[in-house]
Amino acid sequence: MTLADIFEINDPICIEPAFMDCADNEYTRFLLDGDYSAAKLLVDENEDPMAAAFLEEGGWTVTSFVFRPFSVEVLERFEALDGDIYQEERSCYLAALREYYCGEIVKEYPDVIEDNREGRYEMIESLFDSLNLRQDAGAKTESPLTAIDFCCGSGVATSVLRDIGYETLSFDCDPALISCGIQKKRLIPSRAMCLDGTRASDFCPKCNLGIGLMLGDISNFNADMWSDIIYELFTLSEKTIITTATKPEIEMVAGWCADEGRRYKIIENDRDPIYDAWVCVSEE
Numbered sequence: 001m002t003l004a005d006i007f008e009i010n011d012p013i014c015i016e017p018a019f020m021d022c023a024d025n026e027y028t029r030f031l032l033d034g035d036y037s038a039a040k041l042l043v044d045e046n047e048d049p050m051a052a053a054f055l056e057e058g059g060w061t062v063t064s065f066v067f068r069p070f071s072v073e074v075l076e077r078f079e080a081l082d083g084d085i086y087q088e089e090r091s092c093y094l095a096a097l098r099e100y101y102c103g104e105i106v107k108e109y110p111d112v113i114e115d116n117r118e119g120r121y122e123m124i125e126s127l128f129d130s131l132n133l134r135q136d137a138g139a140k141t142e143s144p145l146t147a148i149d150f151c152c153g154s155g156v157a158t159s160v161l162r163d164i165g166y167e168t169l170s171f172d173c174d175p176a177l178i179s180c181g182i183q184k185k186r187l188i189p190s191r192a193m194c195l196d197g198t199r200a201s202d203f204c205p206k207c208n209l210g211i212g213l214m215l216g217d218i219s220n221f222n223a224d225m226w227s228d229i230i231y232e233l234f235t236l237s238e239k240t241i242i243t244t245a246t247k248p249e250i251e252m253v254a255g256w257c258a259d260e261g262r263r264y265k266i267i268e269n270d271r272d273p274i275y276d277a278w279v280c281v282s283e284e
Contacts, residue, residue: 044093101194105175114154124157151214153174154184212229250278
């Protein structure tokens with residue numbers, strides 16, 4: 001289901017240029033500056049407002065309140081236009097919103113270079129099997145186990161997680177890699193985002209498993225940035241798997257695990273000595 005389907009409109013354009021901008025209150029002000037002739041308000045299953053669409057001369061403009069507070073001024077504009085109210089599950093709207101922005105990314109980056117190398121999928125699959133992730137995903141539960149792929153690149157690890165039974169959510173800060181993953185069918189547009197990892201908890205729900213593969217280069221120079229990303233990973237995930245190329249890097253990760261009071265173990269991995277030579281598995 002797309003934003004157009006949800007609002008029953010043609011060719012909607014989000015006023016926020018990028019997914020992360022949906023958290024910026026400035027776009028509420030931009031919206032209120034418009035001249036509109038019709039409006040639609042979208043509420044979730046709890047009847048909380050989560051988005052609105054306004055019709056202006058150039059077409060329908062959509063704005064989202066799933067990551068920022070709803071505005072009384074927006075409600076007043078909606079009521080003044082005698083707008084229509086629509087209802088949808090929040091998870092369905094979020095999926096449509098992610099799909100919209102992924103579509104915009106693919107339009108902006110149509111020509112991509114394949115960054116996956118032969119055998120990478122199998123190396124990750126073997127590592128995950130050795131850590132019993134397939135067994136965990138196959139356990140009888142009321143709903144599928146959830147996983148977030150931090151710094152997902154073009155989505156090779158995401159595709160492995162999905163194939164072994166996890167419900168995945170993925171993000172990377174590089175839109176070209178997101179575009180590549182979508183075009184290569186490793187990333188699903190409704191389950192992928194272009195995000196700054198230091199703000200992951202603003203946009204992602206908690207999950208059973210969080211992974212960060214091929215992290216690095218982690219050094220004293222950029223340790224603050226990486227620690228912020230990895231602390232976000234810890235905040236969101238019950239179990240976390242992080243891989244690095246070198247032992248000093250994984251030892252820094254282990255230190256951050258200890259700082260957060262997480263139980264952890266370090267494993268040397270010979271499946272991919274270039275990127276995943278060292279593995280840190282931690283739990284809350």
